[in-house]
Amino acid sequence: MNILVSNLGFAFSGIGFVFLFLLLLTTKKQSLQKKLLYLICFFGVVWSLTSYSQFTAQWGIAPVLLAESCLNIALFLLLTSSLSNHQTLNKTITSSIQRGLLAALLIMASLAAIRMFSPILNLKLFLLFHLGQAIIGLWATEQLYRRTHRSETWAIKPLCLGLGVFFAYHFALYSDALLTSSIERGFWVGRGWIAVLAIPLILLTARRVSNWGSRVYVSREVIYHSTLLLVAGGYLLIMAIAGYYLKIQGQAWGSLAQSLFFALSGIVFASLFLSESFRNNLKVFITKHFFANKYEYRVEWMKVAELLDNQDNSPYDSALQAMVRPFGCEQALLAIQENNKFKIKADYQTADNHSEAQQLLSHLANPAVEHQWIIDIPQLKSGGEKTPFEINTLELPTNHPFYYVVPLTCSTGVKGVYLLSRPTSTDRLNWEDRDLMRAISMQLSVYLNVYHTNQKLAESRQFDTFNRMSAFLVHDLKNVVAQLQLINKNAVKHRHNPEFVDDAFETVESAVGRLNKVLHQLNNKRLEKQPTQSVNIIDTLQTVCEHRAVSLPKPTLQFNSTSNESVTYYHLSADADRLRNIFGHLIQNAQDATPQEGVVTVKAELKPDYFVIAIEDNGTGMSQDFIESRLFKPFDTTKGNAGMGIGAYDAKQFIEDLGGYIEVDSTLGKGTRFQVYLPVINENQTVIEK
Template sequence: MNATLQFFGDWGHVLCAGLFAGLTIWAGRRFAQSMIGKLLVITLSLTSIWALSIAFRGVVRVESGAIESLRNCAWLVCLFITPRYLSPATIRDGRSALPLYVILMLLLFGQVALELVAQAAAGQGAIVVRAAEAAIILHALWVIGALILVQRVYAGCDEEARRRLAPVALVMAAMWSYDLLLYLAAFLGDSGSTNLLFAMRGAAMATLAPVVAIVLHSPAGRSFHASRALKWQGTKALLALLGMFLMMASLFAIDMFASKAVQAVATGGLFILVAAGLIILPATRVRHYLRLLVAKHLFPHRYDYREQWMAFVDTIGNKGSAHDAATASIFRRAVKAMADITASPSGALLMPGLDGEMHWHDGWNWKGELPRECMLPTELIDRMRNKAWVVDVAQERAAGDQLPPWLQDDATIWALVPILHYDALIGAIVLTRPPVMRPLDWEDFDMLRTAGRQVASYIAEARGEQALAEARRFEEFNRRFAFIMHDIKNLVSQIALVARNAERHADNPEFRADMVLTLKDCADRMNILLGRLSQHNTGAESAMAEFAIGDLARAVVTAKGAGHPVLLEGDLSLAITSDRIKFEQVISHLVQNAIEASEDGAPVLVHIAKDGAQARIEVRDHGCGMDARFVREELFRPFASTKQGGFGIGAYEARDLVRGLGGSLSVESAPGKGSVFTLCLPLSGKSAPEGNSQEKAA
């Protein structure tokens, strides 16, 4: 060992000795009156003496001798007495661990005996080497047994005793785990790792002093809880260390007692066993079996409900979380989330059809197919619906209950979980048996029943979203039809007005000319409506073009003015870039609404002006007007109208079209004073200077 490592080793053990000496004095002052306090003082003082003896002797050998054995013995007695002090019930429950205590005490005596043999045979090198190797094996076996004992004692305590014992158990587990690494390195003959681990042993032990200080400061202890993941990984690490130790011990025994031929055969057999272990241990069935053992012996419950619920919600609620793209649908995600709870390799979702019978709906990782109609007995369905009964298929088979062939003949089907939404059975999930077959117990039933209700809420939500999407499509369809019906009503009103006026003015050539224009406009607009109704109409993008507002407004005024006076004034040369057809629809709606709101003979005014970078088109009438509440809350809502027999669509459609064109529509109105609808749209770059003109159509 080099001087630097020797220096750190010596002073690390000195630090450990000083810290535990201080803890000994503190414990003596606070707890020396009680038996458990005296035991704690002895244990801490022996730990301090052990560290001090190594520092004085120098870090030159692996064996710590009799003082280390005394230290371990003191901690072992502490482990035996403390749980009984914290929880008297532990005395009765801990009797099964007494043989392990006895074995560990015998191993301690064996270590001391080997130390004495090594010292007595100091001049005989072979005996010293064999004694040292045997001592290392005994130390390693003792540490492994001590770790197992810590686990058994801790697991056998009640909840309150565990909470108070946890810091002490943590100190023992950490101390002896470090010793196990040290003795394994020594057994393997790795002198570099052995010297390093032994030199740092004092410093590592010193890091445990604060934990002991916590125990002394708070006699009730603190609540320490190791997660399932930590315990599972710790179990795997312990098994790996144990396997490595057994392998090295086997090689050591072969080397000591067997002949050359036997050594070769045994070494080859050991190699084959190791290779087989490397192949078998990673298998899904083996890992699942080990998890079952860990859950059974280290935890009060089979499931870690927090982790299970988080994983369940993550799987069923996150469409992109699954590794398989096939799990994108809510139904497959629901099956996978349920199967993950019990480690089932596959599952299927059954849902009732229109005939009321269960049908295959979806599956996850399912091999083959279930029959399309998955008949279930009425009695079984009633139990699932009324009692939220999780069906143990294997138990039903064993009881001789009548099951449908698809359940009776498929030995892989393990459970049938009801999907209950309130009191309605909206489906059932079929789960296949896990890699390691086991009977369902009360924890499985409770977990699956609760998860089934959660799955039902997700499926109901998905169905609601689907129904909402369909309702929105119907709403869009009805909305389009409402607009079309409104346009048809306007055309019918326009044609009826022309027909009435024809009785009086049929001989007037000017009237006949206006009538022809009106009928032509109605025919053109009817063709547009037919195009909107066509199944080939895919709602193509608007045809944007530049045009003069006055030209289009003049055509609308001429068509609408055949039966009612309509005035057009302002700057008719202003130009905009927009969809001509939609813009004409807006002007036509506004003018038609103004005509319908006006008294006979009361003119409607359309005024065009420039307002900065926008064109401002006002449609003014002198009709009955509207109050502020109606304008604010009802005017631009569909199917709200103040006119007798009105559809209430015109203003709503006009504003919708204007927004689509990038403009705005506002209104000013008062009862008895009429209304002014103001349309603003961006001007194009080629608008001519303002001019003034006025036209009248009557």
């Protein structure tokens, strides 16, 4: 059992090399470094198996030394190839020192292989060989780290750290063995655990270095929680050792001292893990030392989209939270430019008095927006930031929490700035923080520009509705005026005719009703939908024709039916006044387009699916282009100031609302035929009923 427990490190290292090999298989990209990683995985598994079996199978130390020599050669080749962009060993190992060291390693491995079958050399000499291998490994690791450009050291740092510990441990092991002429067993079996530590670091570098071909993704959350677990485990282990020491040293009071110590350490442990600052600092440490980028951009954009989709907050609050969240700012403001002045639209955990912020805005907002510049206020005051504009820093307020001014601009719309306090997610802004700020700011500027555009569009629609209502009301007033003018014109000849007097009173009564409706709609500032009622179509047409008979040519009404039912029995559920106005307008248009000696005919015909009213004339007619492009276009008229250009448009809208449609057939110089189709049965109910 003791042997199995002491060799667990080699078992885990073997599993780790197998796992690394399987992860490398997940990508198709091939490179020299990837092939060497395959080789390292193979020799790593062999080294772990021989080390594990040294005591359990009584293999002796020779196979272990041979496997370790092969593993060291593969690691040396990986370190030297990482310094070159070439993909062959001949072009990679160019210096005489590298070739000499590789030859020495190969000779040592060969001698170790020979010693497995014939003890030609003393074991102490092999310990010296492996001490030399450890020194060569440390030299190669140092060369890789020192000769790598500073901007790329983050990529190879985990590899250098892992292999540096691996070779340093072996250096200490074999140095001790040579000094004492023996290998301490605990020291020896610890190699497995050192390998377990080095494998994840090799994997991390394989992920960071693009040409190694690894596409393994390690989540920041996984690293974060794993680090928390590791810190917790280490803390508890240290506390356990300290508690055991107190128990041993305390004698009679040892158990009590141990219990009190555990209680206090538990409180400290809970306080640390509940501390927001501790967790934030840990995230910053992990981000700095384990990842190529400070931010996980896919997650960041998903969270920004989620914030912008929140309907509970105003667009300004959502935009401010989207900027604040990635950087963990404790205070922030969003100001938008209105009438050449920046007005605060949203604030986050700031005081109600924004006088200091307004002073900052008056001095820094315009330069930030004009030059698209993220201003670092402390650096600006100390003179450490070079800007494309000049600011008198003595005029800047001092009693405020803000560190940065971030411009918010859109090429054709909103302009504004963010005032941000010191970020808690980083110690100091670098190029990556500024790029993320700019990217989020650009997205939010588009978002707010769309919001402003929608606001203006809503206002424009309200004005359009009001203008449309006004046009229809004026159109109604014009019709009333036309009726009254017609009475006044005919009064000269017919004022003593009792029938004319009766018609005049009816017309005045109708005009009063229309005017009251117009006044009611003006008071309510909207066009109200009138209640529908059962309207006899033929009676309506007869009434309209009689009213239009005062103008020439007089319209004539004709009707027939292709079915067994008479058209005179059918009614339409609609607004009676508006229906009369529609037919009256169409007949009036026919009269206006026809000379007095011409003909205007109104025909009504009942067909199986539609009630068809045709209004025909032999007037001037219209071109097909005019019918398609202008006839039903609102506010487009050929009557000059006498017309509003909405009669035909209103007729088309009203008939289509009833489920019907209008067809127009016209020829220039020959006349026009308007055919109004009213459905007998629509999708929901009978429109025309007996």
